[in-house]
Amino acid sequence: MSIHNPEKHGPIVVESAIPKNRQELLKWNGWGYNDSMFIYKDGYVYFSGKRYPIGELRLPHVKEWVIDTLNIDITKPPKTLAVLEESKYPKPNITPENLKNIIDLNISYSTKVMDRVLRAHGQTLHDMFTLRNSVFERIPDIVLWPKCHNDVVKIVNLANEHNIVIIPFGGGTAVSGAVECPNNEQRSIISLDTSQMNRILWLDKANLIVCCESGIIGQDLERELGKLGFTSGHEPDSYEFSSLGGWVATRASGMKKNVYGNIEDLVVHVKMVTANGVLEKNCLVPRLSCGPDFNHIVMGSEGSLGVITEVVIKIRPLPECRKYGSIVFPNFELGVKCMREIAKNRCQPASVRLMDNDQFKFGLILKPEESYSSLIVDGIKKFYITKIKGFDPDQMCVMTLLFEGGEKEVKINERQIYSIASQFKGVPAGEKNGERGYTLTFVIAYIRDLALQYDVVAESFETSVPWDRAVTLVKNVKQTITEECKRIGVSHFMINSRVTQTYDAGCVIYFYLGFNHSNIGDPVTLHHQIETKARDEIIACGGSISHHHGVGKLRRKWYPSTVSNVGVNLYLATKQELDPKNIFATNNLVPSKL
Template identity: 60%
Template structure:
């Protein structure tokens, strides 16, 4: 092993993480003894000190209306403190809203459901000197995720059931003690990571009569060790994505895993939901990055005793943990693959005359396996929306942009009501990136595409993190909106997009909804298919229960997705929102197999989240 590899990963700082090194004589690995302190986190333990209690993201970041014009507050994002006149007009045109007449904001919630307390359990927990809270705000913050339903409930009322106690464990050993006590006193545990779930996975079952404990993993956020030779790192499951990448970057590494929720979601949540990142083409999805996972269950700790790059020792128990969604236990530690930071990163974009051409290009790129780190295609509705989010003259305004429009529409013959754009991110060695760029743009031109510049590509990528804030603005003006996704074979991608849009349109017309938006983008490419993301929102006018109306329409859209050959989920998971379709997706035998695993690992149903189809009620009825 080189002297450089033997150098401490922390450059001598024993409070960060430790180096793994191999003995020259026998190849065995050792870890340098050191106390590893928690990682400084961008998200505080008291989440309400920084994040919205009834919306997405940071409290100082939001779309707001000032003097009739929409602007974005704060300075965390590139569009911060900028007025958005084009977006203002787009909002009026699409949703027919009166921006001078917002819904009166609701005051913070001060009354919370009465907790159910198991005194024996609570006494033993306190004897362990664990960090706990019975505070109503702490409990509420961990009793929901970020579905439309979750945020709507917070804006009009209160959940019938929230966690009765919050516990912040500090180590794997503490988690083991907590789970043992929960099993002893029949107390429910719901693991909590970043709270970004869009499947109601964090929602407490309303009919649960036992004490519910939210196990907030955020204080277990250490990078325990980094193995430079084998390019793996052992990391506690509570670490938030942006913290993980920041700390690894200091030492020249990255996981490359970057989901849309990267700022707030946790490593344990990624594993528990089988997450996917925007740059999976280079780095892989979470299952590709995962080497080892440790999960505490009521009957013991589930983990493998080997960490080879690939092993043939029967079924891979990592895949029992992956996608388990808090139903079997709590993930405490994860060993992930890491990569050296890429020396070159470039953005790009391609404009196509229509959506069909763009999809055909993406299919060819996937067929030739020359995908850049990220390639995403938005339809015409999203193309117009993206242009509207510019504070400066957009594609449709200004002298310079006017020339671009003339060239594209008159000389190239593109129709502004049909054209679409693909945004690109390239990462790797300089020569490899240049070769990949050349090839991708050549393929694009074969399907009528033309380069649209680096700036458009970078804007499209960065705006991904801002889009989630728009839904909160909609709530202020009688608009409800949500996203949903699927994966689908290539030969059904176009028909699925067309069918789902048609189904949503028909459902809106049947309900007398006149002002709505249904739009999609292709976000991932695989050898055998693509990933499609839909955005749907509407002006609900005088509907007394708009959330229910939205859920009815999305349910119809999901039926259409399945009928069109799409999957139940690509990376959002199942939770409670999609569990009604779970059996038809995995078969009755699949459900029985999953329930058998549940019965073995959690016979008393301590992890009673009710997600997937774990048979929680049936299990409880046996007791």
């Protein structure tokens, strides 16, 4: 497809933040960069490296918190990190004939164990625990790195002809088990890594759209758009490592969706290679009324129907003004009521998030050691909030805000938000706290790696829920988890939550669950058992099985009851039409019946 516009830029070759050999920069058995992690030394916890604001700073409050909450002695030597033992993994299950056919495609490939293992998993607790303590039962037999749409067409055609399975692989950040190989799959499995398909093909300034290959990583996309004065505005927690194609495949949502929209609001056009041909529309228009929108067949398909190769999304000029803020509330319920009022008035800033008291306290333990003057200021703030305003430190919660837009718009929006907050006893808590709360999101994921070294497992899960059930859902889920932990003998655990996104009809709630599993059996099975109880309670309270993490294999148990048996059959009929041989045998959403 071509466009004729004198204000078009492209193609743009992008220097990827994630190299082809991922292990050179990223952990093979954990989250994020090799040089970024929580470590304990000289009596304190630190965060290594300088990629994040808390890098190389002492975190003096962590030690006491982990002792009190999780009953672990962080002063003891941590468990030694596992080394990848190549001999424990099977050799590639691929015939000489099929290997020759793949080589003849003239597309970069690898059958090395490290390359195959790196693409056998996402970022679930099961994935990380397996990498450190065991081996995967099934991994890809070969990795292919296509460089363009036509390369993908060649791969899919070959796989369809010779009955080879393809599992698309993007940034590797899935937390649903979506990229894991089905254990019972006997056919050869190709991991189709889209990381080398990372160009910006063109940018149309007049119509404010951009066409990118699906493998482009979020931070790379934003960097290159920023050079030209634009932004996509799509910023999921994983945007440093996740890909555009992955966002589309999982119906992703970003932290700034209030201004820029979710991925379904951003997508104009998608090109997906299926076993039955290429699925795409024939024009670039803002809206079509010609039957069901096939973009929505692609979005949320989780690699089960084909490979997304190119995506056209909307972009916006870089905002003139960017400003943070924060508000303290006496309790979680008042904070939620404030968020509801903000949503009702449709005056949400780019991002508005509410931490409950437990998560607020958890955030405080990650506060670096600061200067004496900063400690005095913090002391004055604490005195004002707890003494003068009478807030209970064991009940209060914090809302963090990010405003983006024109300076005049931001000022108006600020006045609206703080005025509404005052109706619910909210007290402004400053820009610094807002910025810290927002950026802290990117380092929280690293905590699990440290926890795993001290017999603590942790995971997050999310849901969307109607407004009138939000507070009840949080209360019931926490109670369910507490009761289940006691029943199975888990005595030291944490469960906290936050409201992360708001809509007219409801909101999104994240939960963070972690516990000490010393001497109580298989921690992954126990965690899954606890989370399953929590998910059942979420559904009983009117919540969804997922807001943006997708279904994958982890949550497919609840998929039929969510979409109905008719819905499942409709999906399977689509699968039969696009992939009659089940080449894309991911087993996501529902176990394949083909």
